[in-house]
Amino acid sequence: MSTADAPLPPDLRARIADLAQAEHRLRAASVSALTMVQDYFGWVSDTHLAETASLLGMSPADLDGIATYFNLIFRRPVGRHVILLCDSVSCWIMGRDAVCTRLQARLGIRPGETTADGAVTLLPIVCLGHCDHAPAMLVDRTLHGDLTAETAEQLADTLRAPTP
Amino acid sequence: MTISDRPLTAMIGLPDGPPDCAAYGRAGGWQAVRRALRDMTPDAVIDMVTASKLRGRGGAGFGTGQKWSFVPKDPAATRRKYLIANADEMEPGTFKDRILLEGNPLQLIEGMIIAGYAIQAGHGVIFLRGEYHLALERLNRAIAEARQVGWLGEDILGSGFGFEIHVHASGGRYICGEETALLTALEGRRAQPRSKPPFPQVGGLWGAPSVVNNVETLCNLPHIVTNGAEWFVSLGLGPDSGTKLYGVSGRVRRPGAWELPMGTPLRAIIEEHAGGIRDGYRLRALLPGGASTAFLDAGQIDIPMDYGAVEKAGSRLGTGLAILLDDRTCPIGMLHNLEHFFAQESCGWCTPCRDGLPWVERLLDAIENGTGEPEDLDRLHDHARMIGPMGRTFCAHAPGAMAPLASGLKLFREDFDTHIRLRACPLRHAA
Amino acid sequence: MATILIDGRACPARTDENLLQACLEAGADLPYFCWHPELGSVGACRQCAIKQFSGPDDKTGRIVMACMTQVTDGAILSIDDPQAREFRAGVVEWLMTNHPHDCPVCPEGGECHLQDMTVMTGHDSRRYRFAKRTHRNQDLGPFINHEMNRCIGCYRCVRFYRDYAGGEDLAAFAAHNDLYFGRHEDGALESAFSGNLVEICPTGVFTDKPFSAVYSRKWDMGGAPSVCAHCAVGCNTIVNARQGSVRRVINRYHEAVNRYFLCDRGRYGHGFTNAPTRPRAPILRQGGIPVPISMATALERFATMAKDGPIVGIGSTRASLESNFALRCLTGPDRFSTGLAQLEHDLTMQVPALLRATPARNPSLHDMESADAVLVLGEDVCVTAPRLSLALRQTLRRAAFPAADAAKVPHWMDAAVRMFGSDAPSPLMVLTPAATDLDPIAATAHRAAPDAIARLGFAVAHRLDGSAPDAPDLSETESRLADTIATALRTGRRPLIVAGLQYANAALIHAAANIATALHATGADAALSLVAPDCNSMGMALTGGIPLDAVRTMARTGHIGTLVVVENDLTRRLDTATLDELLAAVPHLVVIDHIATRLAERADLVLPAASFAESGGTLVSTEGRAQRFLPVITPTMPVQESWRWTQQFTRAATHADAPEWTNLDQIVATIAHDIPALSRIIDAAPDAGYRLDGRRLRSEPARISGRTAVRANISVHDRPLPQSPDTPLSPSMEGAYSPDTPGALVPFYHAPGWNSVQSLNRFQQEIGGPMRGGDAGARLLDDGIPAQAPEWHHDIPAPSTAAPDDLLLLPEPRLFGTEELSALSPPIAARVTPATLRLGTLPAGLQDGGMVSLTLAGERLTLPVRHDPALPPGIALCPPHLAARAFTAPVRVQLHRDDTP
Numbered sequence A: 001m002s003t004a005d006a007p008l009p010p011d012l013r014a015r016i017a018d019l020a021q022a023e024h025r026l027r028a029a030s031v032s033a034l035t036m037v038q039d040y041f042g043w044v045s046d047t048h049l050a051e052t053a054s055l056l057g058m059s060p061a062d063l064d065g066i067a068t069y070f071n072l073i074f075r076r077p078v079g080r081h082v083i084l085l086c087d088s089v090s091c092w093i094m095g096r097d098a099v100c101t102r103l104q105a106r107l108g109i110r111p112g113e114t115t116a117d118g119a120v121t122l123l124p125i126v127c128l129g130h131c132d133h134a135p136a137m138l139v140d141r142t143l144h145g146d147l148t149a150e151t152a153e154q155l156a157d158t159l160r161a162p163t164p
Numbered sequence B: 001m002t003i004s005d006r007p008l009t010a011m012i013g014l015p016d017g018p019p020d021c022a023a024y025g026r027a028g029g030w031q032a033v034r035r036a037l038r039d040m041t042p043d044a045v046i047d048m049v050t051a052s053k054l055r056g057r058g059g060a061g062f063g064t065g066q067k068w069s070f071v072p073k074d075p076a077a078t079r080r081k082y083l084i085a086n087a088d089e090m091e092p093g094t095f096k097d098r099i100l101l102e103g104n105p106l107q108l109i110e111g112m113i114i115a116g117y118a119i120q121a122g123h124g125v126i127f128l129r130g131e132y133h134l135a136l137e138r139l140n141r142a143i144a145e146a147r148q149v150g151w152l153g154e155d156i157l158g159s160g161f162g163f164e165i166h167v168h169a170s171g172g173r174y175i176c177g178e179e180t181a182l183l184t185a186l187e188g189r190r191a192q193p194r195s196k197p198p199f200p201q202v203g204g205l206w207g208a209p210s211v212v213n214n215v216e217t218l219c220n221l222p223h224i225v226t227n228g229a230e231w232f233v234s235l236g237l238g239p240d241s242g243t244k245l246y247g248v249s250g251r252v253r254r255p256g257a258w259e260l261p262m263g264t265p266l267r268a269i270i271e272e273h274a275g276g277i278r279d280g281y282r283l284r285a286l287l288p289g290g291a292s293t294a295f296l297d298a299g300q301i302d303i304p305m306d307y308g309a310v311e312k313a314g315s316r317l318g319t320g321l322a323i324l325l326d327d328r329t330c331p332i333g334m335l336h337n338l339e340h341f342f343a344q345e346s347c348g349w350c351t352p353c354r355d356g357l358p359w360v361e362r363l364l365d366a367i368e369n370g371t372g373e374p375e376d377l378d379r380l381h382d383h384a385r386m387i388g389p390m391g392r393t394f395c396a397h398a399p400g401a402m403a404p405l406a407s408g409l410k411l412f413r414e415d416f417d418t419h420i421r422l423r424a425c426p427l428r429h430a431a
Numbered sequence C: 001m002a003t004i005l006i007d008g009r010a011c012p013a014r015t016d017e018n019l020l021q022a023c024l025e026a027g028a029d030l031p032y033f034c035w036h037p038e039l040g041s042v043g044a045c046r047q048c049a050i051k052q053f054s055g056p057d058d059k060t061g062r063i064v065m066a067c068m069t070q071v072t073d074g075a076i077l078s079i080d081d082p083q084a085r086e087f088r089a090g091v092v093e094w095l096m097t098n099h100p101h102d103c104p105v106c107p108e109g110g111e112c113h114l115q116d117m118t119v120m121t122g123h124d125s126r127r128y129r130f131a132k133r134t135h136r137n138q139d140l141g142p143f144i145n146h147e148m149n150r151c152i153g154c155y156r157c158v159r160f161y162r163d164y165a166g167g168e169d170l171a172a173f174a175a176h177n178d179l180y181f182g183r184h185e186d187g188a189l190e191s192a193f194s195g196n197l198v199e200i201c202p203t204g205v206f207t208d209k210p211f212s213a214v215y216s217r218k219w220d221m222g223g224a225p226s227v228c229a230h231c232a233v234g235c236n237t238i239v240n241a242r243q244g245s246v247r248r249v250i251n252r253y254h255e256a257v258n259r260y261f262l263c264d265r266g267r268y269g270h271g272f273t274n275a276p277t278r279p280r281a282p283i284l285r286q287g288g289i290p291v292p293i294s295m296a297t298a299l300e301r302f303a304t305m306a307k308d309g310p311i312v313g314i315g316s317t318r319a320s321l322e323s324n325f326a327l328r329c330l331t332g333p334d335r336f337s338t339g340l341a342q343l344e345h346d347l348t349m350q351v352p353a354l355l356r357a358t359p360a361r362n363p364s365l366h367d368m369e370s371a372d373a374v375l376v377l378g379e380d381v382c383v384t385a386p387r388l389s390l391a392l393r394q395t396l397r398r399a400a401f402p403a404a405d406a407a408k409v410p411h412w413m414d415a416a417v418r419m420f421g422s423d424a425p426s427p428l429m430v431l432t433p434a435a436t437d438l439d440p441i442a443a444t445a446h447r448a449a450p451d452a453i454a455r456l457g458f459a460v461a462h463r464l465d466g467s468a469p470d471a472p473d474l475s476e477t478e479s480r481l482a483d484t485i486a487t488a489l490r491t492g493r494r495p496l497i498v499a500g501l502q503y504a505n506a507a508l509i510h511a512a513a514n515i516a517t518a519l520h521a522t523g524a525d526a527a528l529s530l531v532a533p534d535c536n537s538m539g540m541a542l543t544g545g546i547p548l549d550a551v552r553t554m555a556r557t558g559h560i561g562t563l564v565v566v567e568n569d570l571t572r573r574l575d576t577a578t579l580d581e582l583l584a585a586v587p588h589l590v591v592i593d594h595i596a597t598r599l600a601e602r603a604d605l606v607l608p609a610a611s612f613a614e615s616g617g618t619l620v621s622t623e624g625r626a627q628r629f630l631p632v633i634t635p636t637m638p639v640q641e642s643w644r645w646t647q648q649f650t651r652a653a654t655h656a657d658a659p660e661w662t663n664l665d666q667i668v669a670t671i672a673h674d675i676p677a678l679s680r681i682i683d684a685a686p687d688a689g690y691r692l693d694g695r696r697l698r699s700e701p702a703r704i705s706g707r708t709a710v711r712a713n714i715s716v717h718d719r720p721l722p723q724s725p726d727t728p729l730s731p732s733m734e735g736a737y738s739p740d741t742p743g744a745l746v747p748f749y750h751a752p753g754w755n756s757v758q759s760l761n762r763f764q765q766e767i768g769g770p771m772r773g774g775d776a777g778a779r780l781l782d783d784g785i786p787a788q789a790p791e792w793h794h795d796i797p798a799p800s801t802a803a804p805d806d807l808l809l810l811p812e813p814r815l816f817g818t819e820e821l822s823a824l825s826p827p828i829a830a831r832v833t834p835a836t837l838r839l840g841t842l843p844a845g846l847q848d849g850g851m852v853s854l855t856l857a858g859e860r861l862t863l864p865v866r867h868d869p870a871l872p873p874g875i876a877l878c879p880p881h882l883a884a885r886a887f888t889a890p891v892r893v894q895l896h897r898d899d900t901p
């Protein structure tokens, strides 16, 4: 991603700094700050990690230890859309493997990968708390339930459709 | 006053979405804060909650009033203290807190103010799992409104008690739900659990006295304060008081969650509320309260869902949301899925969990895929025996992982043998 | 004291310790990984599981982690319990699932805690049949190898590196069994204490990189107790050698000094002993041509030279007491020089007197760790005394104890104590011209020029005791700062003042003494620590001598026939012109040294001296502790100890009947007799006659192998190894060995079943306590004057009135590169960065990194500038020796304006 090496925009820096100031210790804002960077760029590059770390008075190693600890912070580039397909027990019982197989075939990627056009990243995720509508997946910020291989496939297609 | 038989969810599912402050008030909200802050001392609130026999809804079932009573009572109330709502809800099969968070965030806020007042904590934190985007949006909106109206901030209702709430969206790790790991996460560190002592009530967030309560636990508080402890006790069908969000997922006709009296029989939940097992399937076994509870056999579903009864049956009430295994789903596959989850979500701090669970996962994977050996069963038993009892690992995560395994090894003995003998999963293509 | 029952055996235990410590102290073999005596307990590895029973009737018991359970009187435990055993074997089996089992090629093999524990638990066959996870390793710089696949996830590395030593660039990454310990990206580890990872890591993830290049198994090396030569702290070390070459240096535990840790300069600085440039034979310079000569010829030549007039000796603060003393015997006390120029000489001489005269305690490092208010006055201890700065850092952890006590959390519960510490106020205050590594954890970090710091110090002393003189004309800010500091110090029950000679500023150490005196008078248990520059500065101060300036005078007046310089490169002490003038006035120059120096290039006669590895001797550390180092290699002639050279000179040249010392103990005895201040050095270590069970101590482990094989191309016969008369250690594996060995004589750590350094537990009276055989060294300065009316120092500097373009250039010693010996060690040299001129305000037109020139110590220099806006006005910094060789003390300089390069 071309923006990975660009410095954080000043307003984002300011928001991170404000957030950190409101905490009992700057470092308490680390996950929120990483999330903000990720919301902006899709993922957290080395450059952005180091910059965020310095805003929080932390070393890059320290902050990276946190970034790599959590499931929802991406330290590698992702596609324009991220599909988080639940792989926990209720969804598994209700056929999430079949959904995954179909998505993989349709997108031509395996879990953890991004389509060549940079449109979609497919990732497994732990139980989304949507077990009454299993199998479920989170596409960006939207929760989709009662998936079948077909509905999931259709959803994936809309994600890949060129944005008007 | 609305004494309903489903106080927690009475205002949930309204056509216009969650109530705003005014609507919440019209429907009976805010009475409890008024009563607590104006008419009750903090200790009186604690006593009332103790008398209500409210037990934590986060899984462990610890008495809420008793938990609060460990918070040091400083004459100088200037000391920082924290009241933390555990909204991490990552236990597979569990989706109750999301209903409460999305459906009526003000109820949680009111509950937190009451709990904060009881322990004299000025800081409230909601630790919310990062995937709950809608809940985050609604919580933030509700907090902003409550602050504007004056339910949050300094000197609430002129009582001299001030309370603020902020929401922390998690970076995503099951272990963050464990209360001490949650504190570590809030401090901006790798969310590893902490040793006890110090208990959070004494040395919690930043070393300050802190109480961590589950969302559902806190949501009960307004109703207890409004309607009294006795009323709350009377709601329960058996020894436990109040109502509970029970739920079912798996191959039932109507998966979902319902607020029912504590102690509702499991059979009623599955058959009446969830509509029974889908046609063409039979119930084989179930996890009564989330992924870290032990399997119950289909024959055990006549037990009431209360803490004691489920424990007597060999499992735990846990979160109270059952996951059903039907006869066409491979139990080894299900175990493998569960152990994959636990291995993946291990924080990596202690050895048995970090290195033992992946071994378990691979053994199950091998058996399910037809490369299992008879000795593998011994290895699985070894793990269940060595990791299962509390205290062997640093926190309850790994014992939680062993609960379905140990029970599954007993319950599904034949399935294990068949897999190993046939070198294949007999049910692989059945479902 | 409590009594606990371990498998039916009643054992004494301390109630403030945990069950793991108690079991180890009881001599039991209980395996562990994450616990470390200095890092406390965190309960991560789960290896120390034991059974605890609630009472005599409890037959079931409960598995507990010994390291996380406090001792209670009457506790009933079982290590042998089958369930506990099974669980412990299980823990190792789990740890081993991903371990590569590459012991044959692993530099930890044979001294690996993981190996020991694996054997101890009885886990001996692999049942895990799946693929192992693999990691990519990192290049961590010249000191440390990285092999993450060996990792067992005990978290010790980050707990030491980050929590204990304050390092920031090593961290734990990822989670579950993807867990990774390393840096954010490849690169040299930044901490001054990174080398301790080698000993902290229970297996081979972090290993000693220079050692790997000359690797030998632990059981194939000899060891000897030694003392670090790279600063004045006097850390105790073990030097390992094989085949006549030093292979590595590791920590030697001294309860009161370095305990478990060394700094990287100490650990990696020994490379000079193996330098190819080292003088190995006497060299005679004839007409500028160096010619190797025999020992006999060398002594003859010296006898001839001695006829040409009086002999004057120049000793050295990096040479042992013995080498200096022998020289002093050759020349007589009046013609023996300390090797220091006037200013440094005067200050060095003052230090012991000041410590004695101040009623406050003169603390050991361990003692400093428990200070509850610390003022560092004008010394960057992080570079001048690195291990001392690590001790100061621990005061922060102690600051959490009150809160931990209130919550009934025992002090060894490390994570919990640190959690309470996160809000505890820091007891540290640092006043220095430039930022130091301690600043980030200090409550106050203030930048000022040395004089201004001294003024503040005097002002603080006055605020503590009105009878102490006050510094006049303080600014309002300064006055407020002095108030704050005085208040903070007054709240301490164990306040500590640290100062030193870095800026060669007498007022600084006097101000420090005033504060300590004032604090003592308030009834506090105050301590004063003064940091001397070199490993034997204090020894020199107690020996006495004349400054270099007096030698110059003698030379100028034709009173020197031969100048004998022992282990002192005068080019680092005197600028070129001064040195030229001195040498021109001296007919003969004789240099005895174990390194090649620029001075030696100008000597008529150069004699090869033994380094610390080939000789025994005594050094006096900055706390006045005399400590003995012993040879690990018996030197092969003509290399011999400096004192043996000068003794032979004495006999060859002046008086053939001079007393002859045939071993180290005899010269030690003479020193003790002749110099009252040094009388106790005899007690620094047992003498060469020491025998354990009637035998010498062996310097080689019993398993040493291949001694004949390594020289099979020369001869397959075993050759009798030469025995040095200076040590009670035998040069072979023949001899006695016991955990009761005196601390001063421990050549390596080993106990049955414990091949790693963790076997140290077996050598201590209690975990973290004194050595069973007694701690090493002898404190020399403890007989201070009885407390009378305080004596105040009055030399308060005037406020600075420097001209605007006049810069005060201060020496900026560095961890790596400015200390003479370690700079010659290749791994250290690889970490040296070029000299810069650090400036607070850049002259117009100059940018960061731009070049400036100036004249310094007689040399015209062009240096890149480094902009450091935090420097006080009028101050510049430049590393001593790195740019101008003889630059050591503050000087006023002006930048040359004319030239733009």
Ligand SMILES: Cc1cc2nc3c(=O)[nH]c(=O)nc-3n(C[C@H](O)[C@H](O)[C@H](O)COP(=O)(O)O)c2cc1C
Pocket: B055, B056, B057, B058, B059, B060, B061, B062, B064, B067, B086, B087, B088, B089, B090, B091, B174, B175, B176, B177, B178, B179, B180, B212, B213, B214, B215, B217, B218, B395, B396, B397, B400
């Ligand atoms: C591995 C693990 C995960 C947990 N996750 C949650 C969670 O997501 N939500 C929750 O409320 N409690 C969770 N708990 C329980 C909490 O540690 C704690 O007991 C609870 O939040 C206390 O609240 P309560 O007393 O109101 O039940 C978890 C415990 C463990 C061991």
Ligand code: SF4
Pocket: B175, B193, B345, B346, B347, B348, B349, B350, B351, B353, B354, B393, B394, B395, B396, B397, B398, B399
């Ligand atoms: S059992 Fe151990 S590794 Fe597992 S989550 Fe708890 S502390 Fe972490």
Ligand code: FES
Pocket: C020, C031, C032, C033, C034, C035, C042, C043, C044, C045, C046, C047, C048, C049, C065, C066, C067, C068
């Ligand atoms: S040494 Fe006790 S748990 Fe690691």
